Amino acid sequence: MLRDIYISRGPLAAFAAEGLFWGSFASLVPVIKSQVGLSDGEFGVVMLIAALGAVCAMWLAPKAEQKLGRWTLPVLAAFMATAFLFPGHANTGAFLAIAMMAATIGSGSLDVAMNARISVLEGTSGRPLMNLAHGIFSVSYAMSALAGGFGREAGWSPAMIFTALVGVCLLLIVQMIAAPVPDPEQSEEDLAPRRLSWVLLVPAGLIVLLAFMSEQATEGWSALHLERGLGAGAAEGALGPAILGITMAIGRLSGQVIVHYWSEAVVIRAATVLAAIGSVVAAWAPNLAVAYLGFGLLGMGVSVVAPMAFAWVGRMVSSEKKALAISRIAVLGYAGFFIGPPMMGFLAENFGLPVSFTAISILLLLVPLVLVPMVSRYRP
Template sequence: MRIGQDILASRGPAAAFAAMGLYWGGFAALVPDLKSQAGLTDEGFGLAMLVSTCGAVAAMWAAPVADRHLGRAAMPLLGLATALAFLSPGLATGWWGFALGMALAGAAVGCLDVVMNARLAALEVTRGRPLMNLNHGLYSFVYAGSALVTGVSREAGAAPLAVFSGLGLVTLALVVVMATSPLVQDHAARAAKAAVSAWPLVLPGGLIVMIGFLTEQAAEGWSALHLERNLGAGAAAGSMGPALLGFTMGMGRLFGQALAHRFPEPAVIRIGAGVAAVGALLAGFAPAVWVAYAGFAVLGLGASVIVPMAFAFVAARVPAPQRARAISHLSVIGYAGFFLGPPLMGFLSGLFGLGAAFGTVAVILALIPAALVGWMRRGA
């Protein structure tokens, strides 16, 4: 099968995507316990996550330099750094400890995110086949599995540190795959500096990625809390929120892999954003657990194609000498949404409740088809 061949060819970045899925899936299911362990309110949790943005953004600016100097060792070293960094929030018992721990985790995964997407973009160019949806889909499936296993572990009484330690052992095996995979160099990107500016394309593309990440992280970080607090779900049933989101995002991205051969990325992004907005409204104002499950499933299907399609669209249209730097800038802008989601949700939840917070996410998603996709196409 071509999918199997594509996974094998991109096994290095795929292992990095899987490592990120492990930790974010586990983290999403652990949010209620992490908040309780650190003694955080909704607003305090959101603010602590905002602090971690600084580490992530700083690391992303430095990621191309680290990639250039570390070469083959970049992804495995960053995978190890991620495993170590996530032990910190697992140990945290106060606001400062949790905020600093998440800053370290944000720096590690932020740098890894840029490097693995840059490697994947080079592979797409070399092989002439779309790979973004497939690898982002792998992330989603691993995320879903990690959230489910973490939920069962929580139900059995496992503490956050024990869960993160277990995920670290799995990550060690993934690091071996990263270290032994072939390194594909985009030689054209190193030949010269491009004379044109990529910002007219990168800026709107980055904003689309930012909203996509904001949507994902808002649902990942607050779905379990919404189900448990507002709809009376238990720990295992609450973990089904992020797990269902991850599973449907994985399915949507596999479907997006096929769509990428037949339809232009902007059209798919528009439809995906509209579907995700409907899902956010359904989940936020659900009268019962099963309705919220349906909302998170619809949200996952729609949001699944936003980020990988935007990455693919930009990477294919930026001149080769600027590709790695453009992906770094795209990630810096986009990754802000990955950490702005929880603070936004925390602030709105504290004032108006989680239902209104998810409704706000739906309004933000509407900006993609209304304005940003057209801006990105003009920039291209």
């Protein structure tokens, strides 16, 4: 594990930077939502608009990576950190939508670039690194969610918390600069004009979509579910996304070992079933302890789904095509942010958050029943 951390230390700093901002944002959702004065449905629409930025950025991220080369990660991380300063100052829905769109443009671009660089390192080192990288994201996410909750309890505003995170992110950017990942070398096979097959990309992208949708639902709505439905305080509510981050970190670091013994197909099947069970438990929990258990099971299960899917596809394409393949899968995956916010907002407003989380559980079962068999049948 220490060797793997050293090999991938540059991109790992980028994963940690993403976790910092999204973990803190998840714990601040109730206060930001109240500060702006939005209903559940309106907040869902704001996040839907913001997701447009992520999807557009992800589609264009391979071109940015070609232009920036080894400077891709520090430049995109700096852009993301700057953009996250603005949501804390939002006082209208329109301001929040624009601010979150800027944040998701930076975050989405960085997401594609850091996953592509990890995939390149996997190819050059011969080591599985994707679960480790996503595990670092989850550790950072959990710590930041807890810090955000305690910051709220101490009277810090969202603007103050995001400003403090920028200082931490600057230290991570220094690490990205100090340990860049070289651009992949192109072989004659890589230079041959070959198109990526949508027979592979569509089902793999849908797997990532459902995984991201489940993560986003818990990140964005778990604190509200705990505070509104079970009477949790600010710190107790922040434990919802924090537990998701902690259990996802445990699951992904465990996946670093599991991948040596079981195939991606087997792990993804088992993981999505566990996540579906956890979502139902959290949805109908009679008290905070059971809700925390449900979110923990959801986090443990969903933790390995997206990184396993990225690694699975990265193994099936040439080095030169990795960034493009991951970009296209990520675009499909982040379409979960188009479906997730309005679905969660509509169901929460009309039927309650327990029904919203139950719908997530049902959708997750499509992965083992339909999508994994489709990817397994693909032959390059």
